[in-house]
Amino acid sequence: MQLSNRISQIQPSATLKVSGKAKQMIANGIDVINLGIGEPDFQTPDNIKQAAIAAIQTGKASFYTPAAGLPRLREAIANVTATDYGISVDQTNVAVTTGAKMALYGTFQAILNPGDGVLLPEPYWVSYAEQIKLAGGVPMGMPVTDGFKVTPELLEQALTAQVKVLLLNSPENPTGVIYEPAELQAIADWAEQHQIWVITDDIYGKLTYNGAKFTSIAALKDQLPTNMIIINGVSKTYSMTGWRIGYVVANSELIKALSAFLSHATGNPAAASQYAALEALTGLQDDAEMMRHAFEQRLNTLYPLLNAIPGFSLATKPQGAFYLFPDVADAQALTGIATTGEFVDQLLTEAHVAVVDGNAFGVDHHVRLSYATDLETLKNAVSRITEFMKTHTK
Numbered sequence: 001m002q003l004s005n006r007i008s009q010i011q012p013s014a015t016l017k018v019s020g021k022a023k024q025m026i027a028n029g030i031d032v033i034n035l036g037i038g039e040p041d042f043q044t045p046d047n048i049k050q051a052a053i054a055a056i057q058t059g060k061a062s063f064y065t066p067a068a069g070l071p072r073l074r075e076a077i078a079n080v081t082a083t084d085y086g087i088s089v090d091q092t093n094v095a096v097t098t099g100a101k102m103a104l105y106g107t108f109q110a111i112l113n114p115g116d117g118v119l120l121p122e123p124y125w126v127s128y129a130e131q132i133k134l135a136g137g138v139p140m141g142m143p144v145t146d147g148f149k150v151t152p153e154l155l156e157q158a159l160t161a162q163v164k165v166l167l168l169n170s171p172e173n174p175t176g177v178i179y180e181p182a183e184l185q186a187i188a189d190w191a192e193q194h195q196i197w198v199i200t201d202d203i204y205g206k207l208t209y210n211g212a213k214f215t216s217i218a219a220l221k222d223q224l225p226t227n228m229i230i231i232n233g234v235s236k237t238y239s240m241t242g243w244r245i246g247y248v249v250a251n252s253e254l255i256k257a258l259s260a261f262l263s264h265a266t267g268n269p270a271a272a273s274q275y276a277a278l279e280a281l282t283g284l285q286d287d288a289e290m291m292r293h294a295f296e297q298r299l300n301t302l303y304p305l306l307n308a309i310p311g312f313s314l315a316t317k318p319q320g321a322f323y324l325f326p327d328v329a330d331a332q333a334l335t336g337i338a339t340t341g342e343f344v345d346q347l348l349t350e351a352h353v354a355v356v357d358g359n360a361f362g363v364d365h366h367v368r369l370s371y372a373t374d375l376e377t378l379k380n381a382v383s384r385i386t387e388f389m390k391t392h393t394k
Contacts, residue, residue, distance in 0.1 A: 006133075006134060009133055010130050010133060010134065011130060013126055013127060013130075014126045014356055014357065014360030015036055015037050015038065015126055015356055015360070016037070018036040018037075018344070018348070018354050018355070018356050018357075019034055019036045019037040019354065021348065021354070022034040022036060022348065022354035025348075025352070030352060031352055032348070032352045032353070032354060033352060033353045033354065033373075033377055033380060033381045033384065034354045034373075035353060035354055035355050035369040035370050035371075035373070035378075035381055036354040036355055036356050036368075036370065037370060038173065038236075038321075038322065038323065038370050038372065039241050039370075039372060040236065040239040040241070040291060040322070040372045041372055041373045041374060042239040042287075042291050042294075043239065044238065044239050044240050044242075044243070044276070045238065045239070045280075045287035045288070046287075047279055047283050047284060047287075048238060048240065048276045048279050048280050048283070049276070050279075051275050051276050051278065051279030051283070052243075052272045052273065052275055052276040052279075054275075055271065055272050055275035055276075056272055060271065060275060061270075061271040061272035061275060062271070063271065064267065064268055064271075065268045065269075065271050065274060066259075066268065067259050067260075067262045067263035067266075067267060067268050068094070068095040068096060068255065068258070068259040068262060068268075069094070069095065069096025069097075069247070069268065069269060069274060070096070070271075070274045070275075070278070071091060072278060073096055073274050073275075073277060073278045073281075074091035074094040074095075074096060075090070075091045075094075076278055076281045076282050077091075077094045077096070077232075077247050077249065077281065078090050078091050078093060078094050078249070080281050081094075081230065081232075081249050084205075084219075085216055085218060085219035085230075086219055086222070087218065087219055087221065087222060087223060087224050088222060088223055088224070089224055089249060092252040092255060093224065093249050093250060093251065093252055093255055094247055094248070094249055094255065095247060095248045095250075095255050095258045095259055095262065096245065096246075096247045096269055096274060096277075097233075097245075097246045097247060097248065097262065097266070097269060098244045098245075098246070098266045098269045098270070099233060099235065099244040099245065099246045100201075100203050100231055100232065100233035100235065100246030100247075101127060101131075101246065102246060102262075102265075102266065103231045103232075103233065103246040103247055103248045104127070104128070104131055104199070104201070104231055105131045105134070105135075106248070106258050106261050106262055106265065107199060107229055107231065107248055107250075107254075107258065108131050108132055108134070108135035108137060109135050109261055109265075110254060110257050110258045110261055111164070111165065111197055111229075111254070112132070112135040112136055112137040112164065112165070113136065113137075113164075114136035114137075115136070115137070115138060115162065116136070116137045116138065116162065116164040116165070117137065117138045117140045117160065117162035117163040117164060117165070118132045118137050118138070118139055118140060118163075118164070118165040118166075118167055119140050119142055119155065119158055119163055119165065119166045119167065120139055120140060120141050120142065120167055120362070121142055121144045121148075121149075121150040121154075121167075121168070122141045122142060122143060122144060122361070122362040122363050123148070123172075123174055123175060123325065123358065123361035123362050123363040123366070124141065124167070124169065124361060124362055125169060125173045125174075125201070125361065126360045126361060128167060129141075129362075137164075137165075138162065140158065140162075140163065141362045142154065142155075142158040146315075147177065147316055148172065148175045148177045148316070148325075149177060149179060149183060150168075150187065151183070151186070151187075152186050152187060152189070152190040155187065155190055156190070159194065163194075163196065164196065164197060165196065165197040165198070165199060166187070166191055166196050166197070166198050166199070167198075167199045167201065168187070168198065168199070168200050168201065168217055169200075169201040169203075169204075170184075170200070170202070170204075170205075170214070170216075170217075170320075171204040171205070171207065171208060171214060171318075171319060171320025171321040172204075172320075172321065173203075173204065173321050173323055174321075174323045174325040174356075174358070174361050174366075174368040175316075175318065175323070175325045176299075176317075176318020176319055176320050176321045176322075176323055176324070176325070177316070177318070177319065177320075178208065178212055178213075178214055178319040178320050179215070179217070180215070181215045181220070184215060184216075184217040184220060185220055187217060188217050188220055188225070188228075191227060192225070192227065195227070196227065197227050197229065198217060198218075198227055198228050198229065199229045199231060200216055200217050200218050200228065200229070200230055200231065201231045202214075202216050202218075202230055202231065202232045203231065203232055203233055203235070203236055203246075204236055204320050204321040204322075205232070205320075206237045206288070206292065207236060207237065207292055207295060207320050207321055207322060208292075208319060208320040209292075209295065209296040209299055209300075209318075209319060209320060210296065210299075210300070210317075210319070212319035212320060214320060216230065218230050218249075224249070224250070224251065226251045228250070229248060229249075229250040229254065230248065230249040230250065231246065231247075231248060232246065232247055232249070233245055233246030233247060234246075234277045234280045234281070236321075236322075237280075237288050237291075237292075238280040238287075238288055239291060240273075240276065240277070240280065243270075243273040243276055243277065244269065244270065244273060245269055245273050245274060245276070245277040295322050295371065295372065297375070298322075298371040298372075298373075298374075298375055298378060299317075299318060299322070299324075299371060301375055301378070301379075302324065302371050302378050302382070303317050303318075303324065305378075305379065305382045306324055306326055306369070306382060307326075309331075309382065309385055309386050309389060310330075310331065310334060310386075310389045310390075310393065311328060311329075311330040311331025311332070311333070311334045311335070311389060312326045312327070312328060312330075312331055312385075313326060313327040313328075313329075313330065314326045314327070315327075322370055322371050322372045323368050323369065323370055323371070324368070324369045324371060325358065325361075325363075325366050325367070325368050325369075326366065326367060326369070327365055327366055328340065328343060328365060328366060328367055329365035331343065331389060332365065334389065334392075334393045334394065335389065335392035335393060335394065336392075336394050337392070340357050340358055340359060340364055340365055340366070340367065341357050341359065343367070344356070344357045344367060346388075346392075347385065347388060350388060350391075351384040351385055351387070351388040352384065353381050353384050353385055353388075355367040355368060355369050356368040369381075
């Protein structure tokens with residue numbers, strides 16, 4: 001029996017792979033610090049939990065919902081988007097999905113034909129390329145500036161007749177970079193000139209630090225441009241990774257097509273999770289702000305400590321998300337470890353610290369560390385990596 005060519009070309013998620021290996025080592029009694037996965041260490045806030053419990057107890061969670069989500073939730077998402085982005089949208093512009101991953105996957109299925117190209121500024125999140133392949137598209141990694149940003153000039157150099165979509169992520173996973181409004185306007189003008197779809201992955205939009213401001217490329221006009229597609233969700237801001245609720249905001253024609261796809265792909269997101277997401281978006285935001293503040297404190301503590309490790313270099317301090325993406329080329333040279341993959345493997349097996357190889361994001365000689373864990377653990381991880389470098393420096 002032979003598997004499909006489509007599935008045979010897909011690579012497993014690098015972040016889930018390293019996290020799985022770390023968790024297995026922990027299960028075997030090894031004291032591993034897992035900085036490999038992008039998951040907040042906080043529990044979901046109580047008011048959100050209680051909303052789900054109430055939905056279950058009153059029978060609201062017992063039945064199918066519309067494929068694109070509960071009307072009340074779609075309306076809440078539209079209202080939050082309109083307020084945060086300053087654009088006019090309503091629930092016909094919203095589809096709720098089983099996590100932001102499904103929001104992306106469904107969008108690719110809805111807009112890509114075989115051979116269509118998607119520009120991916122490097123580095124980019126590991127699942128983008130694989131999802132594009134599953135939709136018959138072609139992931140097209142492209143170079144960026146030293147500050148990890150794409151420009152119209154670089155886009156123009158990467159443009160071919162094959163290109164149909166540009167995918168932006170700001171704040172970016174894995175670098176924490178945030179695009180400025182003027183930079184976004186130039187990119188939006190370029191995309192409009194060439195009639196290119198723009199997918200903006202805004203999942204970390206509320207996780208910004210030290211006064212940095214997030215602006216979405218979809219928020220530059222009063223109306224949502226027809227070529228703009230917003231991807232978002234509740235998993236990161238509200239520590240709801242297990243609840244699996246994401247959403248797409250786009251022109252109503254695309255949402256109608258996406259809803260048809262979702263009706264066959266997932267039916268509908270879990271009803272209890274939808275009621276929880278409704279509370280997350282419309283209820284008190286105090287816990288979300290507390291978590292954001294904790295991430296900011298961790299970033300400010302960890303950034304100088306990581307930069308002080310021999311061979312590690314972070315030229316630009318992240319402005320958002322909860323990752324650091326240091327250059328470790330000098331660390332590899334100091335230790336004589338040939339590849340970044342080997343460096344990551346040895347950190348895990350010897351120092352018992354799990355990080356992700358930057359090649360999974362399209363960039364060599366970098367590693368990604370998540371600081372979505374407590375400060376004591378992060379400081380311990382730095383100590384272990386520092387000792388690893390002392391031991392292996394030749």
